[in-house]
Amino acid sequence: MKLEPFQRGMKELAPAIWLTALRRVQNPNRANLDIVLRTAGMASAVTLSTAMLAFPLAYYMARYASKRIKGFLYLAVLLPLWSSYLVRVYAWKLILAKEGILSWFILQTHLDWLLNALLSAPGIGGPSLSVSAIGIYIVFVYVWLPYMILPIEAALERVPKSLLEASGDLGARPGQTFRRIVLPLAFPGVVAGSIFTFSLTLGDFIVPSALGNSSFFIGQAVLSHQGTSGNLPLAAAFTVVPMAIMVLYLIGAKKLGAFDAL
Amino acid sequence: MHYKGSGNGASPLGLKAAAAAVLFFLHGPVWIILLYAFTTDEATFSFPPPGLTIKWFGIASQRNDFWEALALSLRVAATATTTAMALGTLAAAAVYRSRFFGREAISFLLILPLALPGIVTGIALRSAISLANIPFSLWTIVVGHATFCVVVVYNNVLARFRRMGSSQIEASMDLGANVFQTFRHIVLPHLATALLAGGMLAFALSFDEVIVTTFTSGQQSTLPIWIFTQLTRPRDRPVTNVVALFVIGITFIPILLAHRLSMEREETA
Numbered sequence: 033m034k035l036e037p038f039q040r041g042m043k044e045l046a047p048a049i050w051l052t053a054l055r056r057v058q059n060p061n062r063a064n065l066d067i068v069l070r071t072a073g074m075a076s077a078v079t080l081s082t083a084m085l086a087f088p089l090a091y092y093m094a095r096y097a098s099k100r101i102k103g104f105l106y107l108a109v110l111l112p113l114w115s116s117y118l119v120r121v122y123a124w125k126l127i128l129a130k131e132g133i134l135s136w137f138i139l140q141t142h143l144d145w146l147l148n149a150l151l152s153a154p155g156i157g158g159p160s161l162s163v164s165a166i167g168i169y170i171v172f173v174y175v176w177l178p179y180m181i182l183p184i185e186a187a188l189e190r191v192p193k194s195l196l197e198a199s200g201d202l203g204a205r206p207g208q209t210f211r212r213i214v215l216p217l218a219f220p221g222v223v224a225g226s227i228f229t230f231s232l233t234l235g236d237f238i239v240p241s242a243l244g245n246s247s248f249f250i251g252q253a254v255l256s257h258q259g260t261s262g263n264l265p266l267a268a269a270f271t272v273v274p275m276a277i278m279v280l281y282l283i284g285a286k287k288l289g290a291f292d293a294l
Numbered sequence: 295m296h297y298k299g300s301g302n303g304a305s306p307l308g309l310k311a312a313a314a315a316v317l318f319f320l321h322g323p324v325w326i327i328l329l330y331a332f333t334t335d336e337a338t339f340s341f342p343p344p345g346l347t348i349k350w351f352g353i354a355s356q357r358n359d360f361w362e363a364l365a366l367s368l369r370v371a372a373t374a375t376t377t378a379m380a381l382g383t384l385a386a387a388a389v390y391r392s393r394f395f396g397r398e399a400i401s402f403l404l405i406l407p408l409a410l411p412g413i414v415t416g417i418a419l420r421s422a423i424s425l426a427n428i429p430f431s432l433w434t435i436v437v438g439h440a441t442f443c444v445v446v447v448y449n450n451v452l453a454r455f456r457r458m459g460s461s462q463i464e465a466s467m468d469l470g471a472n473v474f475q476t477f478r479h480i481v482l483p484h485l486a487t488a489l490l491a492g493g494m495l496a497f498a499l500s501f502d503e504v505i506v507t508t509f510t511s512g513q514q515s516t517l518p519i520w521i522f523t524q525l526t527r528p529r530d531r532p533v534t535n536v537v538a539l540f541v542i543g544i545t546f547i548p549i550l551l552a553h554r555l556s557m558e559r560e561e562t563a
Binding site for chain 2: 085086088089091092093095096105107108109110111112114115116117118119120121122123124125126127129131132133135136174177178181227231232234235236237238241242250251254255258264267268271274275278282
């Protein structure tokens with residue numbers, strides 16, 4: 033993929049766009065800036081968590097699974113990726129509801145003190161898991177996880193076996209081989225996956241609307257400003273934020289060689 | 295000491311357990327819907343369900359708003375997929391066959407709608423449609439969906455073009471077939487399964503799309519928008535459960551078929 037035209041364009045346009053967008057987003061108080069920071073923070077947390085969850089399954093698929101099992105696992109990862117995203121969000125609405133299965137499970141295991149402590153935490157808590165930042169975070173991790181598994185698996189698949197054997201022959205313990213050989217070689221895959229998880233979280237308004245409260249995310253701000261209040265310029269200014277972040281992100285990812293892992 | 299993971303040796307138990315847990319996390323939640331479609335509880339999402347019933351299926355099937363949303367979704371998905379199949383194939387053929395100025399930029403621009411957040415595509419389309427004074431309709435939704443459906447078809451068809459090679463096309467032309475005959479008898483049969491797989495995935499994507507649709511639809515609601523309304527303001531919980539189950543069923547079929555088609559492609563290639 034060629035990014036040069038974009039880089040050039042952004043270099044010329046960026047200062048002007050940024051200033052206008054920032055001025056719009058910053059006025060009249062910090063509320064809009066908070067929306068941006070909240071969304072970026074959520075996107076980072078979700079990206080880190082999906083990478084950590086994706087790794088074991090991707091690693092198992094790439095290194096240990098037989099051809100048959102690999103095909104099966106591949107389908108098992110693809111199916112949620114292509115199947116209805118809304119329905120998968122809806123499923124979590126059922127699970128996280130105050131009277132739902134997770135609360136039931138927590139009551140059975142007498143962990144309700146932990147849940148209550150989490151829910152009463154400022155900033156991330158709420159009246160129940162289905163109306164809280166924790167809930168939003170869980171659902172984001174769930175819906176974007178396949179986007180992270182596939183590129184990591186592809187990157188791990190390309191780690192030559194001979195390198196691992198050489199590392200072992202030279203006296204490295206499995207842990208050392210993993211840290212010094214496997215992880216660095218899989219990193220472009222993680223970056224490739226993070227492009228999706230980051231970008232998708234930045235632009236989403238479904239999950240925060242379904243499980244959030246009045247603390248808006250960028251997507252919700254865009255939706256509400258273009259809709260009822262009819263402030264299309266402010267809505268457009270908000271979309272500049274994810275666009276700018278993604279352009280910088282893509283340029284950085286290209287430098288790290290992430291596009292070879294797609 | 296040898297690296298334990300080399301060869302297809304046994305995997306560490308911890309890794310296996312972690313992989314299984316992740317797999318459960320990916321698939322467990324959807325099964326919850328299956329259970330809730332039968333619950334007798336109509337006001338809350340209580341677990342365990344107080345009782346089981348099948349009456350919601352009958353009630354859901356009499357809901358006109360559901361049928362209208364479904365009909366609109368199917369029409370949009372069919373139109374967007376057809377458009378995407380035509381445009382995606384043409385774009386793939388152009389990028390594969392010829393070298394021209396801006397070729398790299400075109401493949402980048404085609405992939406961009408997938409990489410950019412949906413709200414960006416959405417607000418761009420909404421502004422453009424408003425500026426041009428076009429009334430919001432089925433067609434504005436279709437245009438919105440086609441932006442990302444084209445990519446799916448394009449990727450599938452381009453991959454097939456690359457695998458196909460040019461000798462058969464050259465042979466056909468040498469034997470006197472004109473461009474259209476060659477396309478009909480040589481190129482199209484080669485592309486058929488790739489087109490079908492790409493088309494089915496495009497259909498599944500369009501059928502499920504909600505973010506771009508929110509910006510490009512006027513008053514109409516597609517099935518995803520109907521579900522989204524229920525998500526934010528739950529009024530008909532039991533009916534929503536049944537609809538959710540129905541949507542899972544209807545989207546799994548094309549995905550499994552598309553997967554099977556691409557498997558066959560790998561075997562024959």
